[in-house]
Amino acid sequence: MSLDDRAFQRCLSPACGATFGAEEVLVGCPRCGELLDVDYEWDRLELPRKLSDFEAAWSERQVPWQFSGVWRFHRLLPFVDVSKAATIGEGQTLLQQADVVGRFVGTAPGHLHLQYEGMNPSGSFKDNGMTAAISHARAIGARRAACASTGNTSASLALYTGMSQGMRAIIFVGSGKIAYGKLSQALDYGALTLQIAGDFDDAMARVQEVCHRQGIYLVNSVNPFRLEGQKTVMLRVLEALRWEVPDWIVVPGGNLGNSSAFGKAFLELHRFGLIDRIPRLAVINASGARTLSELVTQRGLNWNGGRYDRSIVDCYYAELDARSAKASTIASAIEINRPVNLSKCLRALDVCDGVVREVSDQEILDAKAQVGAGGYGCEPASAASVAGAKLLRAEGIIGADERVVCILTGHLLKDPDATVAYHSADQQRFNETLGVRGVRRASFANHAVTVGNDFDDITRAIQLYG
Numbered sequence: 001m002s003l004d005d006r007a008f009q010r011c012l013s014p015a016c017g018a019t020f021g022a023e024e025v026l027v028g029c030p031r032c033g034e035l036l037d038v039d040y041e042w043d044r045l046e047l048p049r050k051l052s053d054f055e056a057a058w059s060e061r062q063v064p065w066q067f068s069g070v071w072r073f074h075r076l077l078p079f080v081d082v083s084k085a086a087t088i089g090e091g092q093t094l095l096q097q098a099d100v101v102g103r104f105v106g107t108a109p110g111h112l113h114l115q116y117e118g119m120n121p122s123g124s125f126k127d128n129g130m131t132a133a134i135s136h137a138r139a140i141g142a143r144r145a146a147c148a149s150t151g152n153t154s155a156s157l158a159l160y161t162g163m164s165q166g167m168r169a170i171i172f173v174g175s176g177k178i179a180y181g182k183l184s185q186a187l188d189y190g191a192l193t194l195q196i197a198g199d200f201d202d203a204m205a206r207v208q209e210v211c212h213r214q215g216i217y218l219v220n221s222v223n224p225f226r227l228e229g230q231k232t233v234m235l236r237v238l239e240a241l242r243w244e245v246p247d248w249i250v251v252p253g254g255n256l257g258n259s260s261a262f263g264k265a266f267l268e269l270h271r272f273g274l275i276d277r278i279p280r281l282a283v284i285n286a287s288g289a290r291t292l293s294e295l296v297t298q299r300g301l302n303w304n305g306g307r308y309d310r311s312i313v314d315c316y317y318a319e320l321d322a323r324s325a326k327a328s329t330i331a332s333a334i335e336i337n338r339p340v341n342l343s344k345c346l347r348a349l350d351v352c353d354g355v356v357r358e359v360s361d362q363e364i365l366d367a368k369a370q371v372g373a374g375g376y377g378c379e380p381a382s383a384a385s386v387a388g389a390k391l392l393r394a395e396g397i398i399g400a401d402e403r404v405v406c407i408l409t410g411h412l413l414k415d416p417d418a419t420v421a422y423h424s425a426d427q428q429r430f431n432e433t434l435g436v437r438g439v440r441r442a443s444f445a446n447h448a449v450t451v452g453n454d455f456d457d458i459t460r461a462i463q464l465y466g
């Protein structure tokens with residue numbers, strides 16, 4: 001077993017606080033049902049004296065784990081023998097200053113940054129967490145791993161089991177609910193792909209039942225080891241800013257794993273004295289999947305020292321059921337009404353003095369086109385962060401001179417349908433994909449120009465549009 005005996009699991013609820021060994025496969029507290037954290041006997045571990053100590057890893061990057069943008073921060077997620085980590089060089093991602101997008105958002109030049117997680121091996125931020133989950137799964141001898149997914153978790157799981165000897169991936173996707181780029185990855189990497197009748201929320205409930213009853217290792221973000229890997233996105237952001245803390249982190253909210261992991265990262269860094277202040281966190285829902293926004297901004301749900309009012313959540317879910325309401329947004333990655341990490345996200349909002357907002361599909365697609373025009377590109381869900389930052393700027397919550405980091409969670413090529421429909425001059429195509437979702441215009445469309453295969457025609461087109 002390559003697990004560290006100084007790592008353990010702890011129930012998130014301070015009232016319960018039960019602890020369990022790191023070797024136990026749990027997705028919730030067996031005593032009270034609350035989520036679990038990975039925690040450590042920090043006083044038996046060596047912490048970096050300052051964050052810049054991590055820079056030394058770069059001179060050792062011929063060693064696979066030192067090359068990894070996750071495992072080179074191993075001292076802050078020390079649950080596994082790092083030499084045995086399942087890594088394929090994830091987390092080589094960039095923080096880009098993005099002035100074109102900053103103009104759109106309304107920030108001063110040099111103040112908007114995009115953390116481009118689409119550069120990961122499977123094209124999304126999920127690889128940060130999957131390398132951690134699969135390392136844990138291997139350490140405890142799991143042979144099968146499963147997830148429910150809107151596409152990116154499944155692509156990432158399939159990739160890591162593909163490279164990890166002797167593990168089989170089983171993925172649950174809602175039928176017709178997954179973008180083609182993502183489905184093609186799961187198929188090509190050889191995962192058993194189960195398209196179930198229902199949406200992500202149905203798939204999520206079902207996969208938990210199947211994993212529990214069949215002893216299959218679950219890699220969704222209820223797995224606390226996965227979220228340990230996702231903490232490193234924030235470490236790379238800090239590193240790129242020369243270890244200065246930005247004012248805002250803006251992230252799309254789906255199952256709320258990222259926001260939860262970011263909150264835990266900042267909580268720990270602050271507790272260890274490695275940062276002197278904590279940035280504010282903005283979590284952005286799509287209006288068609290607005291559970292967090294409704295609960296926090298409308299119904300007053302908050303962490304309350306870990307004693308959050310569960311009846312507010314239960315009541316809202318009962319209302320959704322009574323209306324047979326299903327999540328619906330072009331940002332299929334975050335088309336989720338029952339986010340499994342809700343309570344952890346409430347803690348993150350508390351730690352980071354966070355805010356929650358929602359943005360329409362129209363706003364998401366316009367922001368996405370601006371991210372593309374700025375030279376980066378992302379899938380629709382990712383652009384919720386940029387649309388959310390623009391909204392918070394307009395409200396004056398984010399100041400023009402504040403330093404803002406928007407997380408671009410997934411690559412542009414994940415969902416070509418939405419992009420092509422947005423830029424299409426074909427009204428029918430636009431309507432079929434986007435009009436049905438209430439998108440009325442493509443303010444930043446870049447239509448393809450149809451020309452004959454003729455020199456003069458082509459020259460005219462270049463003169464007209466070039």
Ligand code: F0G
Pocket residue numbers: 124148149150151152153154221252253254255256257258259333334379381382409410
């Ligand atoms: N952005 C992208 C591109 C995603 O794929 C997801 C989640 C999110 C944002 C939301 O992140 O859950 O941490 O709040 N995708 C999951 C999946 C649900 O199955 O791939 P979160």
